[in-house]
Amino acid sequence: MNLEDKLLRRRTRRHFFEDCGFGVGKAALASLAAGNAFSQTRGKHHASKIDSVIFIFQAGGPSHLELFDYKPELVKWDGKVTPESFLNGKRFAFMDTFVKEPPKLLGTRRTFKQSGGNGMWFSDLIPNIATVADDISMVHGLCTENFNHGPAKLFANTGSVRVGRPSIGSWVTYGIGSESKDLPGFVVLQSGPRGPRSGAALWASGFLPSAYQGVPFRSAGDPILDLSNPQGIDAEQQRRTIEAIRDLNKMELEETGDAEIQARISQYEMAYRMQTSGPELIDFKQESKDTMEMYGAEPGKASFANNCLLARRLVERGVRFVQLYHTDWDHHDDITKPLDRVAAEVDKPTAALIRDLKQRGLLDRTLVIWSGEFGRTPMGEVREKGKIGRNHHIDAFSMFMAGGGLKRGAVLGATDEFGFSPQEKIEVYDIQATLLHLLGIDHLKLTHRFQGRDFRLTDIHGRVLKPLLA
Numbered sequence: 001m002n003l004e005d006k007l008l009r010r011r012t013r014r015h016f017f018e019d020c021g022f023g024v025g026k027a028a029l030a031s032l033a034a035g036n037a038f039s040q041t042r043g044k045h046h047a048s049k050i051d052s053v054i055f056i057f058q059a060g061g062p063s064h065l066e067l068f069d070y071k072p073e074l075v076k077w078d079g080k081v082t083p084e085s086f087l088n089g090k091r092f093a094f095m096d097t098f099v100k101e102p103p104k105l106l107g108t109r110r111t112f113k114q115s116g117g118n119g120m121w122f123s124d125l126i127p128n129i130a131t132v133a134d135d136i137s138m139v140h141g142l143c144t145e146n147f148n149h150g151p152a153k154l155f156a157n158t159g160s161v162r163v164g165r166p167s168i169g170s171w172v173t174y175g176i177g178s179e180s181k182d183l184p185g186f187v188v189l190q191s192g193p194r195g196p197r198s199g200a201a202l203w204a205s206g207f208l209p210s211a212y213q214g215v216p217f218r219s220a221g222d223p224i225l226d227l228s229n230p231q232g233i234d235a236e237q238q239r240r241t242i243e244a245i246r247d248l249n250k251m252e253l254e255e256t257g258d259a260e261i262q263a264r265i266s267q268y269e270m271a272y273r274m275q276t277s278g279p280e281l282i283d284f285k286q287e288s289k290d291t292m293e294m295y296g297a298e299p300g301k302a303s304f305a306n307n308c309l310l311a312r313r314l315v316e317r318g319v320r321f322v323q324l325y326h327t328d329w330d331h332h333d334d335i336t337k338p339l340d341r342v343a344a345e346v347d348k349p350t351a352a353l354i355r356d357l358k359q360r361g362l363l364d365r366t367l368v369i370w371s372g373e374f375g376r377t378p379m380g381e382v383r384e385k386g387k388i389g390r391n392h393h394i395d396a397f398s399m400f401m402a403g404g405g406l407k408r409g410a411v412l413g414a415t416d417e418f419g420f421s422p423q424e425k426i427e428v429y430d431i432q433a434t435l436l437h438l439l440g441i442d443h444l445k446l447t448h449r450f451q452g453r454d455f456r457l458t459d460i461h462g463r464v465l466k467p468l469l470a
Contacts, residue, residue: 043175048440049405049470051179051365052315053172054322056308056350059153059196060329063376063390064398065419066339069140070112070121073417074378078107082379086420092377093147093392094332105418106380106388109336118409125343128351134409135354135363136402137468141413141422142431144374147392149330150197152373156428157202157323159457166206166448167214168432169321171457172439174205174212175446179318183281184215187319189307191345192327203323207450210260214323217310218282218302281313295352308349312356315366329372332381332389354402364404367438369431371399378418396422399431405438407470426465433462434469 065071081102110123116133129136146152151161158165166174169186178185188203196202203214253261284292284299287309292298296305304326311322328342350370357363375397376390383389396415402408414423433443436457443462447454 043172043436043441043446045442045445046440048176049365049438050367050403051439052318052320052322053169053367053369053435053439054311054315054324054353055168056324056326056346056368056370057153057156057196058329058346058370058372059192059325059327060149060331060372061152061374061376061392061397062329062372063331063335063339064140064396064415065376065378065390066108066110066335067123067126067343068121068138068398068400069415069419070123071108071378071415071417071419074105074419075107077105077418080105086379086418091147091394094381103377103379103381105378106335106390116409118411120409120411125339126347128347132351132354132402135358136400137406137408137410137412138398138400139412139426139431139465139468140398141396141415141424142371142375142399142426142428143396143422144394144428147374147394149373149392152392152394153196153198153202156371156373158206159429159432159459163198163201164204164206165455166208166212166457167203167323168435168457169203169214169323170205170208170212171446172321172436172441174208174448175436175441176320176439178320180320181318183314183317183319185320186212186214186323187314187321188214188216188323188325189310190216190325190327191302191304191307192325192342194327196325196327202325207455208448214321281317282310284309291356294348294356296348304345305349305352308353309356312353312360312362315357315362316360331376332391333383334387335376335389336387357403363402367401367403367405367435369399369401369435371431372397375419378420393420396420401431401468403438405470406468410468412465412468427461429458429462430465433458434465437464437469 065074082105087103108123110125112121112123113130114120115122115130118133120130120133120136120138122130122133144152145155146161154163154165155161157167159168169188173185186203190196200216203216205211205213249261252258284297284306287297291309295309297303297309298306304324307324307326311324314322326342326346328338331339354363354368357366357368375393377393379391380388381391396419413426415421416423436443436446443456443458443464447456449455
């Protein structure tokens, strides 16, 4: 088919829709003319308790037994052979390490103390988080679907162990848009020695329009690579270029009615506005010395501390969903010094973020989530003589939330005396349903039809954790 025939075919299709009384291209352009094309509220089902989410994802599987879930009985049984009932019919990563010889129970070497009015347990690894105990809601006995890092991270972030589903942030911005006109509605920040397993699939938009995917930011230099104009290109030249690209895209949109072209127009215009808003965002000179010290942030340094401060600045500017990833929590070999290091990296900034949001009156309208993809076993794992770690555990782990709409200081769920099994099953889907509920979204109603089926974040599962709600 030659170019003339292709153009004729395209024009005929456009005219068909116009003759039907519904010009798809014109409808899309009208939406653009009305303002932000992606600020719709298709998912608003009830009054919201929060406006923004900061999801702090600790990639690698933090040990609940070394952080939040104190088990003195496990300490008493330290070094004893694990009961067969713990192993029969259970799934673990690296099963060969448990087959060579029966694993032994491993009591924590950490010192635990109770904090806050409800006596939450925290270890000496996270003394700063312990100081905000009355502002957080703790969940114990959380379970997940897969014991391998990649699929488990996908499940926690997208509700599926398979690549290709939209992330939580994508579902949220698809449902209720964003309040920021100069920054993306869904921003991703990363720290640690490497990125999380599964990479960009964790913040992808899947089968939703690409406008809803997470946008990775950096905490040093340009927030986004190539945001600054090339050498020799001034602001006026850049503006004319963007306008020309916009006009060409609008012509294409009118011809085809393709939603991805609409997304492209919006993203070009957003990128242009971010040339002003982006540098201002990461300029920490506006922050007081006390604030910088509270977080442990250092201007120009890529760190978890800087990302926590940046997350607060993002929600201040109306960004709907901020995702922080911090890696290096996978401690098979050694649950001592490596855990000391990574816990120290996140403890002070996490507490500072919650305290800072509260001081500024933002915590009432922001939800902070702190979680990994799974926990660790009460059995020890020996890979190197003289060292001991813990294997992956999907049946029971701990996480916490803080923010609007929650009972502060509440504790939901519990595990058995060894931290192995939950007393009440709480699923990752339940956390996702609760997050959406606080944003004013009914997880059962926010759907998108794809390949003949209506999909939702929680699939056919999930319940709102009402005991946690204020």
